[in-house]
Amino acid sequence: xxxxxxxxxxxxxxxxxxxxxxxxxxxxxxxxxxxxxxxxxxxxxxxxxxxxxxxx
Numbered sequence: 001x002x003x004x005x006x007x008x009x010x011x012x013x014x015x016x017x018x019x020x021x022x023x024x025x026x027x028x029x030x031x032x033x034x035x036x037x038x039x040x041x042x043x044x045x046x047x048x049x050x051x052x053x054x055x056x
Contacts, residue, residue, distance in 0.1 A: 008044055
């Protein structure tokens, strides 16, 4: 895994932290967190998709 790939996946820690807070600490999942998590997941998806296309 390259440094750029690792930095892309480091963004997922925020989403995992939100989910862990909701599941284990019974925190409220607000609409702003939903929007933020969706933006992060879409960004990681497209970043990986572009990296895969550049390798071919």
